[in-house]
Amino acid sequence: MTAASRWTVQALILLSLPVVAQTPPYALKLAPYVSSPFRTVDRILELAALKPGETLYDLGAGDGRIVIGAARRYGVKAVGIEIDGKLVKSANDRISKFGLEDRAKVIQGDLLQADLALADVVVIFLQTQLNEELRPRLEMYLKPGSRVLSYSFAVPGWKPVRVDRTDDHPGHVIYLYEMPPVKN
Numbered sequence: 190m191t192a193a194s195r196w197t198v199q200a201l202i203l204l205s206l207p208v209v210a211q212t213p214p215y216a217l218k219l220a221p222y223v224s225s226p227f228r229t230v231d232r233i234l235e236l237a238a239l240k241p242g243e244t245l246y247d248l249g250a251g252d253g254r255i256v257i258g259a260a261r262r263y264g265v266k267a268v269g270i271e272i273d274g275k276l277v278k279s280a281n282d283r284i285s286k287f288g289l290e291d292r293a294k295v296i297q298g299d300l301l302q303a304d305l306a307l308a309d310v311v312v313i314f315l316q317t318q319l320n321e322e323l324r325p326r327l328e329m330y331l332k333p334g335s336r337v338l339s340y341s342f343a344v345p346g347w348k349p350v351r352v353d354r355t356d357d358h359p360g361h362v363i364y365l366y367e368m369p370p371v372k373n
């Protein structure tokens with residue numbers, strides 16, 4: 190390698206370093222942040238029919254409004270998974286403000302990597318393609334009888350037990366799914 194080409198390689202490495210260093214730990218973001226209206230949060234939680242001792246997960250938890258609603262009004266454990274660090278912080282700040290730290294938290298992470306073994310109810314407000322990607326994970330983890338509530342976007346390949354249209358807006362649809370019993 191000539192001195193000139195060695196210099197070029199070194200310069201390229203140096204130039205690329207700040208880019209690598211600036212890459213956030215969770216660079217992947219698959220659905221934009223749009224919060225569910227509070228009226229919809231209330232309806233989702235009503236349809237979830239949470240029972241004492243159950244655990245709700247909100248995958249892509251945003252500002253934590255569903256997690257907080259479940260923990261405050263239904264007294265259940267509630268976990269949010271959220272990729273955006275600022276939203277994670279504001280959600281956990283609100284959880285502390287309401288004194289719900291014993292049963293609610295929002296964790297920074299990728300929802301496609303989430304361990305859902307403890308979930309009785311999963312709430313999603315994502316996009317159709319992401320729902321499709323998530324489906325095998327839900328099928329793998331969720332116990333029979335667990336509920337999945339998806340706001341605005343259906344889960345391709347699943348048959349909802351209920352489609353709730355509470356609003357005049359055509360997109361305001363909540364799909365309720367129930368995990369089937371295990372076949373012998």
Ligand SMILES: C[S@@+](CC[C@H](N)C(=O)[O-])C[C@H]1O[C@@H](n2cnc3c(N)ncnc32)[C@H](O)[C@@H]1O
Pocket residue numbers: 217218219220221222223224225247248249250251252253254255270271272273276298299300301313314315
């Ligand atoms: C449409 S918002 C829904 C927010 C909240 N669940 C609600 O209903 O108000 C989708 C959320 O998913 C988050 N998100 C997108 N991709 C994600 C990923 N791969 N892992 C975790 N969260 C993700 C976004 O940052 C955003 O906050």
